[in-house]
Amino acid sequence: MGVSACTAGGSATTWTHAAGLLTVNLDRSYGPGETVQVSVSYSGNPGGEAFGWDTHLGQPMIWTLSEPFGAREWWPCKDLNSDKAETMDIRVTVPNNQIVAGNGSLVSDVDNGNGTRTFHWHSSYPIVPYLVSLAIHPYAVNSDWYTPMGGGDPMEVTFYVYPDDVGNAAENNAKVVGMIEAFAPAFGEYPFINEKYGHAQFPWGGGMEHQTCTSLGGWWESVIAHELGHQWYGDMITCADFSHIWLNEGFASWTEAVYYESLGGPEAYRQYMDGMAYYGPGTVIVENPYSENIFDGNLSYDKGAWLVHMLRGVLGDEDFFAGLAAYRAQYGFGSATSEQLRDVLEGVSGRDLDAFFQQWVYGEYFPVYRLGWTAAPGMVQVDIEQIQENTGLFTMPITLRVNTDQGSTDFVVENSLASESYQLSVAGNVESVQFDPDRWILRQVQTTVSNPTFAAGILVVNGVDWATYAPEIQNAYLAETFWGDNAFDFWDTFPAPAGGYPATLPAPLGHGSVPAELIGQYSTVVWVGNNYAGDLPKWQETPIASYLAVGGNVLLISRMGESFLAGNLASYLGITFNASGTPGNCVAVYPGLVNVAFTGSQSYTDVFSPSVGANSTLLFQTTSGFSGTRGTGVHAQPPGGGSHRPEGGQFVYLAGRPYRMDFTALGANIAFILEHFFAEPWTVTGAPGGTPTAAFGLAGSYPNPFNPKTTIAFDLPAAGQAQLAVYDIAGRLVRVLAAGLLPAGRQQLDWDGRDADGREAAAGVYLARLSAAGRSDTQRLVMLK
Template sequence: MKIKNLILIFILAINTIGFAQNNSTYKPEREKIFDLIHTKLKVNLNFENKELNGEAWVTLKPHFYSTNKLILDAKAMLIHQVTLNNQKLEFTNDDFQLDINLPKSYSKNEEFTIYINYTARPEKVKDKITNTISADKGLYFINPKGIDKNKPTQVWTQGETEGSSCWFPTIDAPNQKTSQEIYITVPNKYKTLSNGLLISQTEKGNNRTDYWKLDKKHAPYLFFLSVGEFEIVEDTYKNIPVNYYVEKEYEKYAKDIFGNTPEMIQFFSDKLGVDFPWSKYSQIVVRDYVSGAMENTTAVVHGEQAYQKPGQLIDENIHENTIAHELFHHWFGNLVTSESWSNLALNESFANYSEYLWREHKYGKDDVEMYMFENKKLYLESGSEDKSLIRFNYTDKEEMFDLVSYNKGGAILHMLRNYLGDEAFFTGLKTYLTKYKYQSAEAHQLRLVFEEITGKDLNWFFNQYFFGTGHPKISISYDYNMLRKTVTVNILQLQSETFQFPFAIDIFEGSKRTRHNVFVDGNDASFTFPFNKQPTLIQVNADGVVLCEIEENKVLSDYIFQLKNAQLFAHRREALLEVAKKQEEKDAFNAVVNAMDDSAYKIRVLALEKVDLINKFAKKTAIEKIKQIANSDKKTLVQAAAIETLGKLIDPELKSIFVQALESKSYAVLGKALVALYYVDKNLAIKKSKELPDEVRKILATPLTQIFIASNDDSELPFIAKSVVSGMFLVGDDDTKALYKKAFDKISKSNDTKAIQNLVEDMVVKGNQYKSFNFDKVVINLMRTMIQDQEKSTNTNKERNIAIIKESMLGIL
């Protein structure tokens, strides 16, 4: 999982950033001239120069044809020596490859081991296209000299897509598989983590060498190394170690964050019919990580967003989907690997769908429906319909890590599961994983497995949804024949390409619901159904399985009935949004209030957000209900929404509710209560905000920013500055982005050097962290704006402020 939730949201937020498309370039599977067999490494780290000194023993054999030339990927490395059987070999190397002349021509049955003594220089790795220093370093040193007292010293790697060859010579392609062993020498104070099991630790003076070994074969991009001061919280699944590497502050919360992992391993093993295939499962959280998380075999790495305190976890573990996602990769991606980045969906679509499977198992119908709705929504709103799931034409392999490979792919797998049935679908997955274990595969092999299991031809499905682009866009109309008591449902596809798909249609006659399953195989399809009395509602795509967009004409009474009776979260949500537009009508207002009792908590939240309390209908009764929700709803996020809704009334009589909410263990409730309190008792709200512990203030940055900006509290600008970049671009809704834009403008023009410094330091981190998404260009433009604002100002510190900004720009450029 190279990019995930945070960055996906980021991509949607920055509409100005995109990737150039060049559909004329075919990207095949990498030719296999040699097969990797085993990789042995001995490494030590040069923290001063941000380099790695290494020795590599790479065992290979020709794939088929005899050859006397070996080419390894080795980016920006100094190669000191290459030998075979203690015989020095001639070689050449540039910034990208190591070319070795072998002493003879080797045949496909001859294994040999090359020894390479080298120095990896990640800071000098170049982009192959632009020939400029790359942000994809493969090996990352965090605060290596310990200058920043607020950040630990850490080293970690990121192998996907071709980052492993930045720190050891290899054939850096997903269709290669190798076992591995690695000796890591570090100062005694540090702990290490790598793939496989920790076999031994040998101390020598102030240093220690840790020996890690993975016997099973996996792709080079899944190699991992991390060094730092971590606490190891031990867990287990059967006889398999399951450990969590975290900083000291989060040691006592590690099991609250990651504690479902053993249950996930059991569930996925049972669901797939394939036991967890590796020797251990560790998860580590590192600083300044360049992605959301990564599924390195047995050594998953997470970014800091995984860290959460009890006050956040009581609301929701926002990282749980990612935890499931990375674990599922240990079957889809690590055990069986996409043979090329063109086939990335064989890794990422399955990992995306694992999030659905886990939530379905653990949290039930409403929860998993909410998940699938939001998963599809991200894709449908991304403008990515011109891309196919499996695509061989792209400009850069990094483009493959998008909402098509992830979100659309997960939705397509759900459609395939529905079409085949659970027994056939999961039998197919078991067969695929068993047949291709410790190998690579392509989409056609997956199709052939399903065809063999079911006896069905599935070319039509794979051609449409795996190799084709887009999704159905449907217009629905109805024809009633009152004499025959029939209704005809007309399904017109609006997109240029005609899709085939199973389609569920519910017909309601009062409270009675009848499900009809049909198969749409034409551009203009019609289906006729009998009824006993005039249908109250017809609900198409009633099970929500088909990934599509639907147009249909409904009146208010239809939506009110749908809001109360529809089975699917997405349909109740759709109805609520339409009903909320007509709250001047009593029935609509009452329907919105009644939706506050919906079984799906996000419907309750939406009803609270949309209710119009400037309304003559039962306003007092509605407010009493919202007060009760604020105090007692079983979901703290609903309590928080209720407090926010009450806060909009700016009613001093509600102050006691807001003050009481300040005692909540939920940070969501606490944040909303502070903002609501501000508008009825400004001084008390500010006092309470400033009394919060620093760790809580950091988590509640957005509500506190709202209070401090509204009150023109310039003394808090340095605090606000630390969250501006994330608030403007990476998280939150439009209101949040607008709030932080206002904060940015205020800081940009201010005389507060500390606020300026905090803001630009955060920009440098985010600019470098997301440089591969061109976010560095956004940051540079923001810094230029700040310089212009300072130049126009009469600030006494403006020269110093400009110097700080310009120096920070160099940190990105």
């Protein structure tokens, strides 16, 4: 844009205009606090990335999107987030058939009598330059009305929609008033209540929170909630500079969860937050916003949302929402930094948040906790270790839920050391201790896999969201890609797909994360991962590291490996991640493996240096998509294996989306890995002297009656699918001791008197039941207390 004249203090003055910066020489010296009026006459044809001359179905479609630094490309402004314009007027003259959507209130729309009309929009609230916007098209315009919390005149909610898209827009635009009604009680009245809210359609994907007039490329419910949430967090309070962008994007992403909480309660909120958990590297602070991407989905949005969520957890709802109110009162219609937010929340709550901001805002990664507990009459001692290797110790309050035979009690303990113990007084017999049961902390918890049997064969775990990745993931299962020709059991981190499971899958044993007492029954876990819609937190809550340590074998196939392996598992694999992107091929480098063709984009795949650790072997690499060759598949086997299985503790990681690979080639590789490395089908060692026998049935238990443990012996005439389980006298399943492929002959398994959730079963009579090949045998067990 070209500048033709400037005035200062009402008189013409000189200026220089170079490198996007206009310097206006004032008419005289001004003191601090004095006001000076400057006017700039300018003209031109704005180009660049912030102002678009587009068309839609042959009609003009003119849009702006200035964040972060584009406003200066199309109008002269003081382009600082920390110095908002107190009011703003914009006048736009267009052909008569066009409609201009803008910020604030429409003052006038005048027919100029010459085939043109002029729209005058006025913002009466302070506004930052990057939120000034216009959107021009022969829109279809319709309105809804929001009644303020205290009553009074309703505020107009206006939708500017492409005429051909009115049908698509209607359903979710109709939810906007309800969203405002959900947010206003939580965040205070809609900030621009004297003006309006609305949407103007534009050709971008996603949305942009232009003040009072969000630009939208589509009608996704969560995006609509997000952009509305920005009106409080981003628009009313703006990050003081873009290094603090999480104050905009983290908060707005978190408001999405608040919206779903308003519809579905706390569990809907937690599930939505799970979908935004980010476990990878990086900080939410953007060191140099002029050269770095401020819109990092993982950091500015997802981890930023978790920071807000964790602040809510640390402070509790009362202090947290009071703190947000104080934050808006102090910085509303202005701007704020992370430190200013911290200070306000500290003032309201009386809590020191220094460590919180250091570790979560300026630091990377997350804590990895190891939990143990021992109970005594009237007391439980809980031991918590922090074992993360890639970052320092975290200072956090942690909720411990102690479940006893008389009920549950929550305790909050302050934790900041590598190893701490807590003595908690409780009534009743302690049955279990849950760590952060409502998931207020971005963390991994390692529970201990004790008494593993490895007897049940392969467990295939699905971590791919059925709704989003159908039919790709269903086809992968239908092609029997993940288990070779082995028998297997199935676990699903997600709820069942709407249309039912693919016919090749058995019914899942359960949903969510895999419990410690179940995973230890399997010799191999094949985890089909993705990191979308909440599977990654289920991986983080499954005791993978402990399972490897006792001798379980794990095969993980997923993109975003750096997030999956961020705790201590990348070092276990002996790899160093060094890039994220889209590998162009998958080249086998280990004899017996074959190249795998991709059937779709492998974006967001983390790859690693092809030189791997001493206990590791490179299996696959990619030679295109990155500069130089990168590793995409690795096998690690620690010397000595696992504590309970010297051959075990093996870990194979294959980088990429498991549902976008040639299933024949991938399946052949998995079959090879399971057989060659993992020695599947694994056979449990028989009891001493055990030899193949023609007998079938239970062969006695010792001791019986028992407390706390009994050993159950049984015979199988041939190797095959078999199950040994314990039922109570009413026929209810208490615990599966083994299920899967078992060898022929005499063998034995222990029952520790606990049910599938690890709780001690009550004293009384139980039935052990062996079933295989259509036969079954039952025997009484008596547990004494």
